Amino acid sequence: MVWQKAKEILRDELSESVYSLWIDPLECSGLQEDKISLCCPDRFFSAYVARNYLEIIQAKLSDVDPQRREVILTLGRGAAQAPAGGKSAQLRLPNVPRNSSSVRALHPRYTFAEFMVGESNILAQSACRSITLADDSIGPCLYINSSTGLGKSHLTHAVAHQILAEAPMTRLHYLTAQQFSYEMVNNIKANTMDSFKQKYHEQCDILLVEDVHSLTGKKKTQEELNELLDSLIKCGKRIVFTANRPPRDLIGIDEEFRSRMAAGLVTAIQPPDISTRTRIVKNKAQQHNLKLEEEHIDYLAQHIKGDIRQVESAIVGIRAKAHLQEGVVDMSLVEQVIAALVGLPKSLSPALIREFICKQYKVSCDELQSRSRKKALTFPRQVAMYLCRKHTENSLNEIGKEFNRDHSTVLHSIKVVTGLTNRNISVGEQINLLSKKLKTL
Structure with missing residues (x-):
């Protein structure tokens, strides 16, 4: 038999203690054209053989049978329940440490x-x-x-x-x-x-x-x-x-x-992007046997941006509420759960952008609305107006009112910042970074 012949070669190749402890107990439990199954006493034994002797076993089997077979290590019946004093408990070389995880x-x-x-x-x-x-x-x-x-x-x-x-x-x-x-x-x-x-x-x-x-x-x-x-x-x-x-x-x-x-x-590890969040939502919904429409998945992925544990909380909440509605999941239900979990989404407004810029540039709202022409205030004010125009639907007049300015000043500020972003790389990067931060508010 192929395995018996391979064992004889291995006996000559390995020391007596290694052979008797790690090779001799292996029994052939199946022989097919493309693989041979060798039965191990327990999973620890199998792991040690796989790590230390699988390569030489494969080589010697190839010597015996040129038709190279894959070696599969399996566990014997009742291996997991082997008694502490049984044979498998003794199969350990003196220099092999016990598992003490x-x-x-x-x-x-x-x-x-x-x-x-x-x-x-x-x-x-x-x-x-x-x-x-x-x-x-x-x-x-x-x-x-x-x-x-x-x-x-x-x-x-x-x-x-x-x-x-x-x-x-x-x-x-x-x-x-x-x-x-x-x-x-x-x-x-x-x-x-x-x-x-x-x-x-x-x-x-x-x-x-x-x-x-x-x-x-x-x-x-x-x-x-x-x-x-x-x-x-x-x-x-x-x-x-x-x-x-x-x-x-x-x-x-x-x-x-x-x-x-x-x-x-x-x-x-950074917060996941929208595509990764979408896959997380789909995966969690599948785990909880919750069927969501694409619009529901998109809404969850759009509004849960940080702690991804909140995705599971949202899925559990949607499933529980849907159970009370005979299993029906609609957008209204999804919005309710998200509002309770992460709050209502903030829509960007000139006032919100003004407060954001004040924090970023460490100036007060009163200073930004003042008539002062100091550079430390003029540039943040112009940036704020530029971002208001870019991220809101408000008119030039409405934006100007937030800064105690008229529409012509807002238009001038937009032209100034646009020019700077085109000519100055550092200013352009600064504006892009502020825009990205605004989108996370």
Whole structure:
């Protein structure tokens, strides 16, 4: 038989202990023209063989049978229920560490398959994929920052899901910075810091720490994490941090610790664009078995722009209200839910734009409406008038009233700003940025 002949070759190629522990227990459970199935005692055994011996097994099978077959590792019946004292519990080389992962509760849907990729998050998603593949191209550690609800936790959960599924013997520690601090303090009080250090320094292959911004002012925890980082980086381990701002903007963080966190790839997740938000709405609606018309999907995507958790809240709210209306979803219902969730959409008006410009240029509304011709006031006033004309349907006279000016002054301001944007690149970029900000109000 093909497998028996391959095993004989493997016996000569490998040491006796390796062969008896990792090759001999494998049994051929199926042989087809294009593949051979080898049965493993349990999933940990399967993961270790896949990582360390699958290539040599494939090679020796090819030597026996030139018709190259794909090797499939399967689990034997009852493998998951194997008793602790049974055969599978003994199948461990002396130098193979026991799995000692500590992982916070993982959301079942926070996987790579459920993550909606767009321009705003593609680099972070790709980097997390690299972490699961032990690809060191991103550097010794990965740092992801974003505001709340944009997918940081989804990606770290996805990393944990992937690693535990494909390489369950990986010693993975996943916790928040506050949990790490709490655990460290308890070990200090119990005088058991040696076991704490052993757990993280010697029994850790990948470390995931969320919300490092919460370590502000916690000097002892920062020192301990910094020491741990140094140890893990030197050993080539994988590290992922998340926070609500980039390392350079963290407050009350030790400079050496800040520097180590930024030693690899630092990437931000931005709010998703309209196309990504549309796909998120469709995905969430499908998960909740809620049928939405295209106009409903467009409305949700247009009005929920920040925290994408609000999409799920909106879907749940629409479904609940529709249940009270015999399952009917109309635009009025969708608008009600959105109004309750994120408020009524603001329509841009000259008054709103005037207040916005005052905040951007740090001047008061009274100063902007005054007769002063100071440059520090004239330019913001002209920009405000230009943006009013661009983003509202108001007449020149109506715009002028907001600034105590007549229509001719508004027209002059529009010509001045238009000319500057055409001649001066920095002014043009400034006006474009202000326009973009206005659209998010």
